Amino acid sequence: MAETAPPLPSQQSRSHPSHMKTVKTLSESPDLISIPSTYIIRPDPQEQVISSELVSLPVIDYSLLVSGTPDQRSNAIHDLGKACQDWGFFMVINHGVPEGLMRSIVDVCKGFFDLTEEEKQQYEGKNVLDPIRCGTSFNAPAEKVFFWKDFLKILVNPVFHSPTKPEMFREISLEYSKRVREVARELLEGISKSLGLEENYIDKALDLEEGLQVIAANLYPPCPQPELAIGMPPHSDHGLLTLLIQNGIGGLQIQHQGKWVNVNAIPISFLVNTGDHLEILTNGMYKSVLHRAVVNNKATRISIAMAHGPSLESVVSPSPHLLQNHSNRPAYTGMKYKDYLQFQQSNKLEGKTCLDRLRI
Numbered sequence: 554m555a556e557t558a559p560p561l562p563s564q565q566s567r568s569h570p571s572h573m574k575t576v577k578t579l580s581e582s583p584d585l586i587s588i589p590s591t592y593i594i595r596p597d598p599q600e601q602v603i604s605s606e607l608v609s610l611p612v613i614d615y616s617l618l619v620s621g622t623p624d625q626r627s628n629a630i631h632d633l634g635k636a637c638q639d640w641g642f643f644m645v646i647n648h649g650v651p652e653g654l655m656r657s658i659v660d661v662c663k664g665f666f667d668l669t670e671e672e673k674q675q676y677e678g679k680n681v682l683d684p685i686r687c688g689t690s691f692n693a694p695a696e697k698v699f700f701w702k703d704f705l706k707i708l709v710n711p712v713f714h715s716p717t718k719p720e721m722f723r724e725i726s727l728e729y730s731k732r733v734r735e736v737a738r739e740l741l742e743g744i745s746k747s748l749g750l751e752e753n754y755i756d757k758a759l760d761l762e763e764g765l766q767v768i769a770a771n772l773y774p775p776c777p778q779p780e781l782a783i784g785m786p787p788h789s790d791h792g793l794l795t796l797l798i799q800n801g802i803g804g805l806q807i808q809h810q811g812k813w814v815n816v817n818a819i820p821i822s823f824l825v826n827t828g829d830h831l832e833i834l835t836n837g838m839y840k841s842v843l844h845r846a847v848v849n850n851k852a853t854r855i856s857i858a859m860a861h862g863p864s865l866e867s868v869v870s871p872s873p874h875l876l877q878n879h880s881n882r883p884a885y886t887g888m889k890y891k892d893y894l895q896f897q898q899s900n901k902l903e904g905k906t907c908l909d910r911l912r913i
């Protein structure tokens with residue numbers, strides 16, 4: 554990973570203090586007993602949410618995948634393929650990323666959100682490909698209803714970026730990014746094999762050495778009316794795999810067979826979901842999973858989602874090898890990853906509407 558000099562503060566944003574209030578600031582106002590109407594969603598009264606104790610979420614033992622006996626490895630690859638096909642979601646245990654590093658990345662991201670509004674203002678970017686960007690909701694100008702979250706997004710590969718504050722952010726995020734990227738690439742090797750392809754097929758086809766890796770830190774402050782607000786609405790992620798951790802507070806739900814399932818995370822595991830570009834590449838065999846984040850009225854939740862995608866210049870279309878092996882026609886048109894990102898981020902975050910535009 555190449556490193557860059559820290560970005561210079563933007564003079565322009567400093568002279569424009571009229572930015573939108575963060576949810577953190579809003580939730581800290583002592584007289585907040587109900588949420589502003591701009592945050593109210595209309596929940597579906599028919600909707601069922603299933604506790605994850607009632608279903609068994611797939612678990613992948615990473616140590617068996619990378620250093621098990623040949624039998625253990627092939628079982629792990631089989632389980633990985635099944636998790637991608639049936640769920641688009643799995644938890645990864647025994648991944649080797651130190652627990653202390655996972656705690657540290659959560660701590661420094663919290664430290665970033667705790668900076669003063671003035672300190673954060675220089676990073677109030679607008680474009681999805683701005684190297685460092687913080688803000689509130691998702692894409693506030695395109696939204697009628699705002700989401701109960703603040704965010705920080707940083708591009709960390711192929712070029713590494715970091716804010717200059719808080720202290721140690723750069724060192725910790727650099728180390729965390731490298732370690733998680735290694736895990737993601739190994740998982741993608743297993744996924745390639747589960748599809749009957751060479752293990753480095755996805756790595757080569759989508760140029761993962763130059764692959765886009767983004768840290769998305771989400772802050773969900775306590776919400777006085779959690780049932781009326783949403784931290785993040787139902788959506789699928791762009792890219793291939795997202796590896797998420799949280800500060801011990803739950804809130805992630807995934808959709809499975811038309812119902813929402815609460816994810817009760819195994820401590821120190823990665824919560825992994827498949828993205829739109831894996832769906833395109835596999836011609837729909839491994840579909841990206843719909844997920845959302847709900848909020849609570851007790852504690853601040855922090856989640857750190859690390860998204861891994863193709864290189865920005867890769868044009869992603871259904872793999873010719875898979876089409877041939879399964880005698881299928883392509884079900885999606887190809888699109889450059891960079892263009893897909895611009896397209897998704899300039900629209901409202903809503904289900905899989907972006908991917909739907911590529912279906913043939």
Ligand SMILES: O=C(O)CCC(=O)C(=O)O
Nearest residue numbers: 769771804805846856858
């Ligand atoms: O906070 C969560 O659990 C979900 C976050 C998420 O889906 C995202 O950042 O794309």
Ligand SMILES: [Fe+2]
Nearest residue numbers: 788789790844
């Ligand atoms: Fe997501």
